[in-house]
Amino acid sequence: MTSETITADAAGSWKLGDLSVGRVGFGAMRLTGSAAFHHGTPSDREQSIAVLRKAIDLGVDHIDTAAFYFSATRSANELINTALAPYPDDLVIATKVGPFRAYDGEWGTSARPDRLRGHVEENLRQLGRDHLDVVYLRRMRQDSIAEHFGALAELREAGLIRHLGISGVQPRHLAEAQAIAPVVSVQNRYALDRPDPEADELLRLCGEQGIAFVPFYAVAGDAGERGATAAHDDEVQAVARAHGASPAQVRIAWTLHRGPHVLAIPGTGNPAHLSENVAAGALRLTGEEAARLDAAREHAG
Template sequence: MHNSQVNTSLPLNLSSEIDEGKSAEFWRLGDVVVRRIGFGAKRLAGPGRDGADVQERAVALLRRAIELGVNHLDTAAFYPSHGPEGQTHFESLDWANEVIRRALAPYPEELVIATKVGPMKDRLARPDELRGLVEAELQALGLDVLDVVYLRLHGVKSIAEHFGALAELQAKGMIRQLGVSNVRVEQLQEAREIAPVVAVQNRYSVGFGRVNDEILGVCGELGIAFVPFFALTAESREAGGVPDSDAVQAIADRHGATAAQVRLAWTLSRGNHVLAIPGTSSQQHLEENLQAGDLILSPDDLAVLDAITD
């Protein structure tokens, strides 16, 4: 975390763990090191309406995540304050960011906050609008510089103009590292010709892997982090309340694990460069998700999971 104040009451000390031979649990995003299991803020609010109780629970959950060693938070201005979990709301911009600031600022020194810009209500922002979005993220989070900013795309062929605009903001010191999201291999290559890319965030999960297998492999070859969204649940289950597949549940039962832990373990098995950012509004689920790195799936388990189609 690179801001003018550091919170010593929420300490994170990762260097000792890396020195103790646990480096496989970590990945380097440019000049910062993160745990491979982080936390995504998209489902932070839960299914209820916004209110003081929702915010207090979210604040407590974020602080608990830091206590458990999470040092990679993934957020966005358009993450919702209410409604079905995972649903995007442009009517409550910056809710998640402001809750993160309330819970954790001044931030622990080793905390990395990644955010994304691009989507606006009903359209993609123009390149000349990206600076305003970045400035709004800085203000909402209470930061001097953003650690990682993804350019989140939809419906465009060339990303050069948009990514070039973010690269200019990086050169001005507003952004430390750049990523791209929802992209194809050729778009990643286009971005890398403009500025270094430290991470790609695309949809990837049990049952929805094949379409992004190529870019996952390319990221591994290039030393770029691959950060799946919808890794914890298939898109059809993002709102919660829908049972997991029998095959996933059977593997979970055999290991004494949860279905979510199985899905996360499968995600992490795709390569050391793959980072998980499971989101939840439940402290119990948070703690379960963070234990997924200890679950070792057998070759037979992996073969079954590879064959699933959601």
Template sequence: MTTSIDATAAGTWQLGDRTVNRMGFGAMRLAQRSDGTPSDRETAKKVLRRAIELGVNHIDTAAFYFSATRAANELINSALAPYPDDLVITTKVGPGRDPAGDFLHVSTKKALRGQVEENIRQLGLDHLDVVNFRLGQSLDRGEGSLAEGFGALAELQQEGLVRHLGISNITADHLNEALDIAPVVCVQNQYGLSTRREDDALVELCAEHGIAFVPFFAIAGGTEQAAVSEVAKAHGVSEAQVRLAWTLHKGPNVLAIPGTGNPAHLEENIGAAGLRLSDDDLSRLNTIE
């Protein structure tokens, strides 16, 4: 692939009244490496600034993205403030971590207000553009009703602390429940070419409602799969780029938020915005179960 590296190549979508490029950036890997060790601070800031240079205007983060000596929100603030006018920072609440780093989950208005205000303070903002209410503390889909937590966020939205609302780690039933409470601009679930394909129907349901579907861990693939390798070789790109491009081909409402703390991987990920897969490519990839 010999296209330029440009996040705008995948087109745009609306998150409420904010326009974002469909190729965005996930901040989870900024605070620590995949082995759990703290990231290099200056490298993380370099990655963020380069992402903006390459056209990224949608960053996904959370106050609980931190290591022993780094915090994603603080790195974003330090590297990018004052923020570009078109930058949309999306965060998530519900899960949190105590000072020892142990995970917890909250759903009351008082506790969620604390998490929202923590994100606002760390990011140096007056309000948050988009907040996802995430169910559960693990990758297992949340169970039960989301009414208490999502309803509490809807009240905070009315107070002006939050501009738009999303939900994460959910099922179609949760989406329908949320829509009865307040408008939803995005759904953020684990999803990819060979991960959680039961959500194919949820992607379509979101499209019907004009809601962005924002998969995380979209590059994850487990064992090597021949179809991915063949398509990657034919286009002269990496398998990760094929997986990202496949995700973006699922519909105009699908946004990508690949994350990395590595400058080279950043450019590789964003390069996938310009990768166009043929019908034959997609048919071959869709044989993967």
């Protein structure tokens, strides 16, 4: 695949509520360093800014971020603001709230519902915006999300948030949230080499209801926040060779193949990898290739 000439519109689009976005977006977490954000080595600051600007040049119009994406030297939101403000009219920035993270990088428990307004306002301040396009409630192991999601629904009514999503949830939490306010997207861990019946059920439910399903770590797999996995099984390698593509591109293409409502948000601090990720939106798997990859996934479980 010739990555440099392929733009994000090759993957098609979907709607987050009334906001149309390309199905290949950009995840900002890795700009700050990997491995839970404060143990990895972030990209050079100027390179990170260049990657964000190149993403826009390649037609990316959906960026996923959070105020808790920071390291000792980098803040994803600050980089986005520096690189892209004043923002393009069609750019959709999705952020998430819920986890409590102190300035020294240490994680706490889930923020109380009455603290979520402060989290939303921190994202607004860092991004330099008067409202947030999409805000996910990132569940932190609590059994019910009703009180937390209800607090975000109030902020939506107040005009600080345009649309709501949920992240890190079980299927029952989707119905729980929808009883309170509309849900435009669900963001859960989902990858070719990580079978998960609950994630499969969420993908199905979202497809039936026209809700976007946004996998994270879709390329990283078991490597998680540490970055892209090196465990490319034989089937992934074979499909990659057939298309003249990289294993990471095949993983992104498989993710998109799971349904028209599935959005990819691969992240990188490398300009060449960015071009490859966007170009993956043009890779079309055959039915036989998809079936082979699906079978390999089932075998991994």
